[in-house]
Amino acid sequence: MEVAPAANEPLIMALPKGRILGEALPLLARAGLVPEPAFADEDARQLRFATNIAHLTLIRVRSFDVATFVAFGAAQLGIAGNDVLMEFNYAELYAPLDLGIGRCRLAVAEPEAMVKDDDPSRWSHVRVATKYPEITRRHFAARGVQAECVKLNGALELAPSLGLCGRIVDLVSSGATLRANGLVEVERIAEVSSRLVVNRTALKTRPAEIAGWIERLRAAVDGA
């Protein structure tokens, strides 16, 4: 499945669009990596960006797609949350470093009105809207509950009030989105933060370059 480039080709680092970027860019700068100015323009249609390092190119993709680009060797390095890594479980991905950014949690939530009469220990079947069907099924199966998952890609918080499902499994950071939609967190599945991810084959074929970036980023995290 590898499409890893020859050693004289640029290293590609995949970064997730959206709110993680605001925390990732200062960390990358401390590690000595600065993208061309166009990278900061989220409205730009450009998806591939040069950096101050001649042999390192950045690509900007959806957070779930970072894992896919790196797992298939189309990018050698990336930044992905452990939520994404848990969902895909790609054997080709190695996550050597917790970057300590993008901290949030993956949680089960349900409408406020449902909570007072609800006893999670009595659930046998739940219908859940989520971006994370694999994690959700595994989480509930571990305690003998069958989860019927409805896959959505965003605006999950609308699903209970519109009758699509009783519950959701989603990322919660400040809790403001849940509150604004009359939902309450009832179970925590995992603590989430962003990790440096590396393609295992690329680590073997380009060890000095890739290990160099792991070490520079480790020093940037430790010095934060």
Ligand code: PRP
């Ligand atoms: C995430 C998540 C929730 C929200 C939670 O979405 O899916 O909707 O953030 O954050 P809060 O607890 O601080 O309100 P995000 O804004 O990252 O966009 P997305 O739906 O496109 O993933």
